[in-house]
Amino acid sequence: MISPAKRDDMLVHQSEPYNAEPPRGALADDVVTPIAAFYGRNHGTFPDTDAATWRLCVGGMVDRPLELSLDDLRSRFTRHEEIATLQCAGNRRAGLMAVHDIPGQHPWGPGATSTARWAGARLADVLDAAGLDPAATDIAFDAPDVADEADPPQGFGGSIGVGKATAGEVLLAWEMNGEPLPVAHGAPVRVVVPGHIGARSVKWVETITARDRPSDNFFQATAYRLLPADTKDPGPGDGVALGAVALNSEILRPDDGDEVPAGPTAVTGYAFAGEDRTIIRVDVSADGGDTWVQADLDEQLGPWTWRLWHATVDVPAGRTTITARAWDSSAALQPEHPASVWNPKGYVNNSWPAVTVTGR
């Protein structure tokens, strides 16, 4: 078993397969998250892949199927960098579980979201080299990390639309924050799909298949789908497959339950919206929403990154709930209540975040 090199204070939901998130404050200081704090979300054991013998097979609806070594990938294609935030679809699930239980799922807090500087080859360039059939509509990824929770057990996989796959920002990455990609994050090579839920950024990718329909993999066809609240026994194709990341935000500091000196209190958090959306405004309230202050937004490092934000609110003595809310570049606001977005698998909790603190 390979141990991920992580902070000692990671909140470990499961050690095998490894599922862990950093404490809120660990995300507050850096737009680019240190690898040691970057969340880990896995459905299977890390595969023990030998980079020297690893091969990437590109096939399906292509003119020239490819089999590429890591050296081939590095030497035949231009290296490209992208700073991208990944967000697990289950991020903030704990807020939904507080409304109504979600058995069999990890109670992720706000830390299943992190940002890294990725480098690798553009998927678009690799597909171009393979001669993509114009009739292909979906590009599927498959990896060897077998997940027992899948029905039947199978390696993790998923797919994205061909438009996204050829748009240029999707990488086959072998570097993370300037270092060789760690095994815990998909070495030797992982997919990075900026703007989409983390599940589409398949780690340890071995097979890329051009298709005329979405992947049949369990994690595309059955899991990672938005189901109506009253769904009883979901099967393949029920609900809607998740793709682009919904507008979301969280408070990172102070932490929920903190004691703070009464008076002006600095609040820091993140806000993120997938695909063509950016964050244009974040409001913070310490009086239950009667009054709001606008947060200062840090620079957005690129089109695929979150924005960290900062505000100062007045915390009185006693217990106070601090709430935040974000708007995206279409002037759409997050929904207020977790009960409104509750769903049976506990995905996409993008309701207004809140932490309760005690002023002393």
Add this chain to the structure above:
Amino acid sequence: MISPAKRDDMLVHQSEPYNAEPPRGALADDVVTPIAAFYGRNHGTFPDTDAATWRLCVGGMVDRPLELSLDDLRSRFTRHEEIATLQCAGNRRAGLMAVHDIPGQHPWGPGATSTARWAGARLADVLDAAGLDPAATDIAFDAPDVADEADPPQGFGGSIGVGKATAGEVLLAWEMNGEPLPVAHGAPVRVVVPGHIGARSVKWVETITARDRPSDNFFQATAYRLLPADTKDPGPGDGVALGAVALNSEILRPDDGDEVPAGPTAVTGYAFAGEDRTIIRVDVSADGGDTWVQADLDEQLGPWTWRLWHATVDVPAGRTTITARAWDSSAALQPEHPASVWNPKGYVNNSWPAVTVTGR
């Protein structure tokens, strides 16, 4: 004064300049709205333009400034069709005014949204013919319909980003629903910017200017901006310019205040999201949100159109409020309450729609 050819039952907020919307039910039967029902939103008097002498001037940061007649536009550029929904940023403002008054603004209901089949030249092709400077970042439109409300009084105008302007879907349209574009909708030629607020689809356009910053026109720099609720005296550049249309929905039938037979009741509405978002789900509740039924979604005619939807809910005897809520393709949900989105100019009310009916 030119009279628009509209239904007799239009809800006329102002006759001069002409501002009117159809009753809810008039939008419920057709994905493509009849011209007679299509809303009219104007800041000035319809200009009395002679199509024979009209010229479109394309200039600013271009290599070859153009002066095009209507014949030039028709003969030099390929005719292109696009079905696109236009939505006024003030659509559903009445719901915000019920929370807190918004002086000096029309109380638009849900009818400031309509869909037409537009045809004309692609703006991208015209900009290509003019030789767009790669340093240009914004494309500005100006028209001769002088608005006294502007400070100082000026013709209506606005701008869009160069990426949107060259993406192919933006038209310089001379046809609407297969007929010559009516004067009330911008004849001889108007801009149609699918996915953006209606204000960017400048009618009676005469000047297109490539720039390195957004338009200085009053309706870009000062109006049509999202301001924080506590803004006192907004000036140019305050708040955030509106562009892409936020996720929104409305109930079209039954109408608010209708009497209906108690029992199963058919509900019809629209849902719409701008730019790269589509509608994936609409829920309807007749019990205050305790239970929801999923609406059937009509086919989406194209990437730039609303979806009409249909559901059947059980209406008991007495007064009942029917509520709806829509999700976009990022699995983002509309915010619940109009108070959450209230803003001083009354734009982008995308809170959950509701109508109250009486079961008999």
